Amino acid sequence: MCGRLTESITRADFMRFFGMEKPGDLPPRFNVAPTQHVVIITHHPHGRAATLARWGLIPPDLTPDDAKRLSLFNARRETLLTKRPFSRxxxxxxxxxxxxxxxEWHDGQPFHVRRKDGKPLVLAGLWESAFGDEGELLSCTVITTTPNADLTALHDRMxxxxxxxxxxxxxxPATxxxxxxxxxxxxxxxxxxxxAVSKDxxxxxxxxxxxxxxxxxxxxTPS
Structure with a gap:
């Protein structure tokens, strides 16, 4: 499971790594949780587009409250084609x-995971668009798989x-x-x-x- 993120990529870093402006005006964040907004990069006819999306997928046929109850902030790679919220x-x-x-947590102790070279971690995700009383709402989920050797002692997913x-x-989409x-x-x-980091x-x-x-x-990490 992936249930907490850090997002401190600056606008300059975003341009250097992805060749585009970072959207919105989010300050550096070190404790991003589901239902909060994150930056996502999507396909665009002329390349890529960056925008903000709510972390926690909201399929068009669900209300935000129903989606929150189902905790659709992660999607298992093994069931992407069989679970209705993720297949489309x-x-x-x-x-x-x-x-x-x-x-990630192990026996109550939180651990921070980042790249050794300081570059961003680029996670595979899915996004959706739903319309409600406040107009269009973009949402997303993070796909998980089995852990590699760096994380297997912490969790059975990464x-x-x-x-x-x-x-x-x-x-x-043509892939x-x-x-x-x-x-x-x-x-x-x-x-x-x-x-390991602070339990705060x-x-x-x-x-x-x-x-x-x-x-x-x-x-x-624990042995």
């Missing part, structure tokens, strides 16, 4: 969810993380589903930095860069 967007509405890092060479194939499915493998081991991150109301600081003497 998997075919036509795939997205990238660029983040600075994410959190988000699908995509390399830059696979971004366009994932986004393009055959069999080819898209082949991209949903665990990330290569040895790329991620995984370390457990309260979604807590915010700030101190949440991602490495705990001294407790930096390794």
């Amino acid at each position: 967007p998997f075919r036509r509405r795939r997205c990238l969810v660029p983040v600075s890092g994410l959190y 988000p699908v993380m995509l390399l830059s060479k696979d971004w366009d194939a994932w986004l393009d 055959p589903l069999s080819d898209a499915e082949r991209l949903l493998e665990p990330f290569a081991a040895g790329v991620l930095d995984v370390y 991150v457990g309260n979604v109301r807590n915010e700030g860069a101190h949440l991602v600081e490495r705990l001294p003497g407790n930096a390794a």
Whole structure:
């Protein structure tokens, strides 16, 4: 499961890594939870488009309250074509969810996960568009798969993380589903930095860069 993110990619970083302006005016965030907005990158006829979306998929035939009850902020790769909320967007509405890092818990201890080289983690996601009293609402979910060696001691799932060479194939609706499915493998081991952080991150109301600081003497993942 992936239930908490960090999103501190600056506008300059966004331009450098993705070649486009970061949308909205979100400050750096270190404790992003489901139902909050995240930046997503989608397919566009002239390339890619970046926008904001609610984290937690809202299919057009569900109300936001119903979608929240179903906790559609993660989608298992094994059931993308068999679970109704995910089958339609998997075919036509795939997205990238660029983040600075994410959190996982083990025996009550939170761990922060990021790339060792400082680049963004680019997660595979799905997006939807629904209309309500306040107009169009974009929403998204993060796809999970089996963990790699970096995370297997923490959890039995990890988000699908995509390399830059696979971004366009994932986004393009014309990519055959069999080819898209082949991209949903665990990330290569040895790329991620995984370390223990303060339990303050457990309260979604807590915010700030101190949440991602490495705990001294407790930096390794459990064995």
